[in-house]
Amino acid sequence: IAAQLSYAQATPKWAGKAKKAVFSIVTYDKDNKIKNTGNGFYINENGTALSDYTLFEGAERAVIINADSKELPVLRILGANSMYDIVKFNTETDKKTIALKSASQPASVGETVYLLPTQKAATCQTGTVTKVDTIGDKAYYYTLAMTTNEKTVSCPIMNANGEVLGLIQKNASDEAKESYAIGATYGASLSITALSLNDMSLNKIGIKKGLPETEDQALVYLFMASSQQNQDEYITTLNDFLEQYPNSADGYIRRATTYMGFNDDEHNALADADLKKALEVTANKSETQYNIAKLIYSYTISLGDKKP
Numbered sequence: 001i002a003a004q005l006s007y008a009q010a011t012p013k014w015a016g017k018a019k020k021a022v023f024s025i026v027t028y029d030k031d032n033k034i035k036n037t038g039n040g041f042y043i044n045e046n047g048t049a050l051s052d053y054t055l056f057e058g059a060e061r062a063v064i065i066n067a068d069s070k071e072l073p074v075l076r077i078l079g080a081n082s083m084y085d086i087v088k089f090n091t092e093t094d095k096k097t098i099a100l101k102s103a104s105q106p107a108s109v110g111e112t113v114y115l116l117p118t119q120k121a122a123t124c125q126t127g128t129v130t131k132v133d134t135i136g137d138k139a140y141y142y143t144l145a146m147t148t149n150e151k152t153v154s155c156p157i158m159n160a161n162g163e164v165l166g167l168i169q170k171n172a173s174d175e176a177k178e179s180y181a182i183g184a185t186y187g188a189s190l191s192i193t194a195l196s197l198n199d200m201s202l203n204k205i206g207i208k209k210g211l212p213e214t215e216d217q218a219l220v221y222l223f224m225a226s227s228q229q230n231q232d233e234y235i236t237t238l239n240d241f242l243e244q245y246p247n248s249a250d251g252y253i254r255r256a257t258t259y260m261g262f263n264d265d266e267h268n269a270l271a272d273a274d275l276k277k278a279l280e281v282t283a284n285k286s287e288t289q290y291n292i293a294k295l296i297y298s299y300t301i302s303l304g305d306k307k308p
Contacts, residue, residue: 011123014162018116020067020098022155025051025074027059030206035059039118039154042099043164043188047075047090050167050187052154053082053201056089060206070094076210079190082201084135084182085169088190090210100156102184103163106132106140113144113165114158118151124158130178139186142166149174157181194220197228208236215245222254234258249288252278253295260299 022041029035035058040051049064056062062074072092079088100116107113107129115125127146135141142157148168156164166181192210194217196202202209212218218241225237238255245251256274259267275292282288 012114012160012162014158015114015116015124017098018100018156018158018162019118021100022116022118023049023064023066024118025055025062025064027055027062029058030060032061039152040064041116041154041156041164041167042097043102043184044099045093045097047093047097048078048099048188049089049091050154050184051087051089052167052169053080053085053087054170055154056080056087056205056207057082058204058206062089062207064091066094067098068094074207077192077202077205077207078210079192080199080201080205081190082204084141084186086167086182086187086190087205088187089207100158100164100184101162102188103159103161103165106183107142107159107165108132112160113142113146114160115146115148115152115168116156116158116164118155125152127179135183136186136189139189140166140183141186142181142183144179144181145177146179147175147177148179156184192221193217194224197221197224208240211237211240211244215248218245219248219250222251226254226258231258231261247281249278249282249284252281253288253291257295260295263303 022039025038025040027035036055038051038055040049042049063071065071072094074089074091077087077089109129109132111129113127113129117124127144129142130145131143133141148171152168153170154167157166157168158164164184166183169180169182171179192212194212212221222241225234229237235258238258242251252274256271259271278288
């Protein structure tokens with residue numbers, strides 16, 4: 001009976017479902033060899049997740065193994081901070097994704113928290129909050145009276161209501177009586193900005209990056225990328241942009257400009273299709289017609305006596 005009571009106390013009713021949001025991660029290097037393994041968890045049903053930056057540093061690709069033992073690829077990195085050892089990313093999703101809800105309020109000193117285990121662990125480990133530091137707007141860093149080990153790095157810390165507070169960070173020693181957790185709200189706030197192409201933390205990860213969440217910022221990102229990426233990389237970025245902003249006339253004109261840079265019939269045909277699409281989606285037809293005319297004029301001048 002005592003064992004059953006202990007199990008019940010350490011395993012709240014919400015734990016069974018919440019564990020399905022936790023997954024294993026495998027990262028690979030440029031030679032497609034396993035680089036690291038670790039943990040992560042979903043923070044929304046669209047496949048957005050958090051893990052530790054160390055796991056992804058130097059990786060060229062990554063996959064997750066979810067609660068159903070299905071392997072899904074990591075699609076894009078959505079933000080990273082090497083100092084706080086945290087990364088935000090999204091994965092391909094499988095049916096309805098179970099995600100953890102972020103706590104609306106930070107934990108308080110003395111509060112009992114639960115370490116949500118991986119699928120293989122049977123019970124939740126408990127501990128108490130000994131210190132709460134503020135590291136930004138509604139972002140927190142927790143010190144916990146809890147012993148954790150390398151296998152629990154990036155597993156979620158939950159409150160009694162089944163809301164995620166943060167993720168466990170690597171400890172100096174498996175025998176240490178204190179552990180630390182970076183707040184999940186801080187991880188959720190990570191983003192790609194117009195200047196992220198120069199972010200050293202992001203550049204140390206070889207996996208494709210996401211785009212800024214507003215079209216104006218994404219257009220500035222495109223401008224920065226045009227001078228820092230080769231043609232193939234830039235076209236991939238343009239394709240991602242148009243997938244995210246399919247009604248951007250500027251996006252189609254920029255991709256058409258890049259296609260025309262190849263100066264061959266195949267890419268000119270693609271450019272022509274993009275210019276027609278720009279006219280189709282534009283909210284300002286006269287301005288778009290002007291920009292297209294200017295582009296074609298510049299292209300014709302650049303050809304000189306060469307045949308188009």
